[in-house]
Amino acid sequence: MQFLLESIGALGEDIERHGSHLFLAAGKSVEVVPELAKRWRVDRVVGQRWTEPFARLRDERVAKALDVPFDLFDGETLAPPASIRNKEERSYAVFSPFARAHRVATHVDAPLRAPHAIPPPPEDVRFKDAALPKLEKLGIPPNPNLPTGGERAAKKRLAKFLEKNASRYHEERDRLDLDTTSRLSVDLHFGTLSPRSAWMAAKDALAKAHPKAWHRFSEELIWREFTHAVLWDNPSLLREPRRSEFGSFPWEKDDAGWHAWCNGTTGYPVVDAAARQLLGEGFVHNRARMISASFLTKDLRIDYRRGEAHYLKYLVDGDWPQNNFNWQWVAGCGFDAAPYFRVFNPVEQGKKFDPTGAYIRQWVPELADLPDAAIHEPSNASPSTLKAAGVVLGKTYPEPIVDHRGARAIYLEEMSRLSRTK
DNA sequence: TTTTGAGTTGTTCGA
DNA sequence: GTCGAACAACTCAAA
Secondary structure, rough: OOHHHHHHHHHHHHHHHHHOOOOOOOOHHHHHHHHHHHHEEEEEEEEOOOOOOOHHHHHHHHHOOOOOOEEEEEEOOOOOOOOEEOOOOOOOOOHHHHHHHHHHHHHOOOOOOOOOOOOOOOOOHOOOOOOOOOHHOOOOOOOOOOOOHHHHHHHHHHHHHHHOOEEEEEEHHHOOOOOOOOHHHHHHHOOOOHHHHHHHHHHHHHHOOOOOHHHHHHHHHHHHHHHHHHHHHOOOHHHHOOHHHHHHHOOOHHHHHHHHHHHOOOOOOHHHHHHHHHHHHOOOHHHHHHHHHHHHHOOOOOOOOHHHHHHHOOOOOHHHHHHHHHHHHHHHHOOOOOOOOOOHHHHHHHHOOOOOHHHHHHHHHOOOOOOOHOOOOOOOOHHHHHHHOOOOOOOOOOOOOHHHHHHHHHHHHHHHHHHHHH
């Protein structure tokens, strides 16, 4: 909400600077839009298409309620969601062929330039528009650690990424301690940056000089395309796993485990860092999202939908298509999902992707004084090492709430049962 | 038309 | 310590 209000505010200021005014109207789209269209005697209403089932339903109803054309334009993704089809005219279920087809079929044009001036609205169109609500009035405490909303801030983020870290993207994007990902997910979600702008700017900066980085970054944008395309053809994904046999997976209730996972007190440092980063800045590093999701669904065997909802609630970039697709991917029940035997070992993942321990030290400061060799597995450190770092297991930092080795074995057993009963 | 091989992100085990 | 195999089932495209 904070990012949204900042972004709308920034948009209003931009339009004001260009000589016009952004009108805000509150109410249900299906009532407000036709009413304004009638009052202003417009020839047509235009908007941008959204992939989410909710938005599709809303747009259908608005179109029906209007007596002028309602034109929707594709801009949420590079390719319109239903446009990439295989030879049998069906939608793709596997990423690689989708990506190949997408690269062949989609010619990305440069974004249109913003107009120099926007004419002010005619007098008879004006009305007393709703004020942009204040965050505090909505009962939401401001969070100074969130990214700044608005197009200008988005362009700054993009420029900084391209200048500083993009050239090593393919090698460093997984490193939790380096934290060199683009951080553009929030802008792509809210539209403060169009995927087209991101694509073209990155292509200009990288394609010739750093082809591997360009391939990898563009591949990530195509993953985003894939999630939207898949949801377009399968709206039921937002409620149900794609692989129906998961309907009978024996998810655990485990409230204690759930709360430890939410609050970052599982006793596995990298899992806890991810949980606390989510609550702290509404963002989680991509690699940490996977580790965290794997731990919830495979070590604790808690329904991925609970994790999905928790992420959606706290992520500033929370995006239904992407969040749902990726939770189902990690849980192994989605499109082109991770194979059942891929169970992340939280200790090994920490050592591999946070070798300097910087990620742990930032988000789990009570472990900061442990040496690199011990920081990913304090429960296995020697008493003298723990003492020197001021760590008292069970007091200053929890013991692991589950034994990973045992949890993995149980999970694999449940999965083999699932495939047998199918 | 059928077959075959490959496929974002891992881990463990045994040679 | 290193390395390859095994760990489903399925989709898709090339052979």
